[in-house]
Amino acid sequence: MAFRLESEKDYEFLLKSLIAGGLAGMCSKTTVAPLDRIKILLQAHNKHYKHLGVFSGLKEVIQHERFFALYKGNFAQMIRIFPYAATQFTTFELYKKHLGGLFGKDNHIDKFLAGSAAGVTAVILTYPLDIIRARLAFQVTGEHVYVGIIHAGITIFKNEGGIRALYRGFWPTIFGMIPYAGFSFYSFEKLKYLCMKYAPNYFCEKCDRNTGGLNLTIPARLLCGGIAGAIAQSFSYPLDVTRRRMQLGMMNHATHKYSFSMWQTIKMVYNENGIIKGLYRGMSINYLRAVPMVSVSFTTNEIMKQILELDTGMKL
Numbered sequence: 001m002a003f004r005l006e007s008e009k010d011y012e013f014l015l016k017s018l019i020a021g022g023l024a025g026m027c028s029k030t031t032v033a034p035l036d037r038i039k040i041l042l043q044a045h046n047k048h049y050k051h052l053g054v055f056s057g058l059k060e061v062i063q064h065e066r067f068f069a070l071y072k073g074n075f076a077q078m079i080r081i082f083p084y085a086a087t088q089f090t091t092f093e094l095y096k097k098h099l100g101g102l103f104g105k106d107n108h109i110d111k112f113l114a115g116s117a118a119g120v121t122a123v124i125l126t127y128p129l130d131i132i133r134a135r136l137a138f139q140v141t142g143e144h145v146y147v148g149i150i151h152a153g154i155t156i157f158k159n160e161g162g163i164r165a166l167y168r169g170f171w172p173t174i175f176g177m178i179p180y181a182g183f184s185f186y187s188f189e190k191l192k193y194l195c196m197k198y199a200p201n202y203f204c205e206k207c208d209r210n211t212g213g214l215n216l217t218i219p220a221r222l223l224c225g226g227i228a229g230a231i232a233q234s235f236s237y238p239l240d241v242t243r244r245r246m247q248l249g250m251m252n253h254a255t256h257k258y259s260f261s262m263w264q265t266i267k268m269v270y271n272e273n274g275i276i277k278g279l280y281r282g283m284s285i286n287y288l289r290a291v292p293m294v295s296v297s298f299t300t301n302e303i304m305k306q307i308l309e310l311d312t313g314m315k316l
Contacts (some may be wrong), residue, residue, distance in 0.1 A: 013310065017093065018086040020304035025085020028297035029077050034058060034070035035289035036077070037137045042282040043244045048140055054285040065141040073137030076149045080129030084122045089301050092118035092185055108193075112186040119181025123173055128153065128166035130173070134247045160250050169246035172262045176239030180232045187228035188298050195220055215306070221299040229294025233286050238279040240286075242266050 029036070038057045041049040048064070049057050061069050095114035102110060123130075132152045139145060146152035156165050195203040196214055203220035216224070233240075242265050249265075269278040304310075 014090065016308040016310055017090040017305075020301055020308055020310060021089030022082035022086035023304055024089065024297050024301035025081040026078055027300045028085075028293045028295075029081045030074065031296050032289040032293045033074045033077065034061075035285055037061070037070055037072055039282050039285050039289060040073075040134055040137045040244060040248075042285065043241050044138060044248045045281075046138060046140065054288065069141060072139065073133045073135075076129060076133035076136050076152075079149065080126050080133055084126040084129075085297065085301075087125055088118045088122035088181065091121045108186060108190055111189045112182040115185025116178045116182035118185070119177040120174055123170075123177050127170055127173065131156065131166055131168065131247045134244060138248050156250075165250070168249070169243040169262075172239045172242040172246065172265075175262075176236040176243060180236035180240075183232040183235055184228050184294055187231045188224050188294075191224035191227060192216055192221075195224065216302075218299060218303070221302055222295045225295035225298035226291040228298065229290040229292075230287060232294070233283075233290040237283055237286060238266070241269065241279055241281055245269060 035054075038049070038054060038061070041057065041061075042052075042054075049060060052060055058070065065072075092114050095117045096111060099110040099114050129149075132149055135146060135152050135156070136149070146155060153166070157163070159165075160168075195216060200214055203216055204214040205217050206214065242262060245265050246262070266279070272278060273281065
């Protein structure tokens with residue numbers, strides 16, 4: 001599979017696509033940043049918050065650490081999410097185009113495979129920033145281990161085993177990303193198709209170019225994105241918990257045991273806390289964050305593609 005940039009127009013298209021995807025990721029992650037932080041605190045059983053629920057946890061963070069503590073680690077998230085989302089959305093279009101003819105017309109498996117491949121590509125390029133962001137978000141005011149992104153990266157590298165430490169939890173992330181990104185993109189594209197085919201009067205508006213003269217309305221895009229996010233999270237969540245336990249394991253001596261292999265970590269989480277309180281710990285908050293996050297991400301990307309006139313096709 002080869003992607004070739006054959007003209008200045010192709011370079012312009014690629015650049016615009018990266019910008020659209022990056023901005024979509026930044027908007028979506030900022031929207032759910034407080035829920036993201038609570039999810040990390042609950043997933044890894046932070047001693048200050050492990051006994052709380054979603055809303056009581058949000059209230060406690062504000063009281064104990066002030067309102068802006070809800071956005072702790074979000075700057076690192078923005079640095080990570082722009083290249084991550086830019087890569088994911090752009091490579092999805094590339095993979096989809098080159099896989100489209102392999103499974104026959106109207107066969108949507110190419111969208112699942114393209115989404116999975118795009119998610120894996122993005123993770124490989126940006127994974128160390130995900131660990132750093134998780135470590136910063138897990139810290140509680142007054143008990144800081146790291147003072148910033150660079151300090152966290154250098155400390156992890158020096159004290160925890162070099163480059164391997166910055167990729168701790170990588171395999172559960174990859175295994176979780178395959179169903180997560182695959183179902184996200186597949187579900188969104190499928191739902192868009194169904195809305196435009198069977199209920200255009202309710203979900204579509206007229207468009208001057210491409211898509212047969214129709215585009216989904218913004219509420220319809222938000223709805224499709226939200227459903228897609230819920231479906232994707234249901235399949236991949238236990239591996240997300242495993243990834244977080246491995247990423248955060250070295251921050252506390254009592255949790256070092258979670259810094260070993262993926263399967264050992266899954267087994268320990270299951271043995272200690274079971275399925276509901278262990279492997280699906282924080283799932284309720286994950287639905288609360290995944291639905292608006294994926295919804296805003298897909299919708300923003302689609303709007304940016306319209307604004308930047310990217311919905312006219314690509315030759316790569």
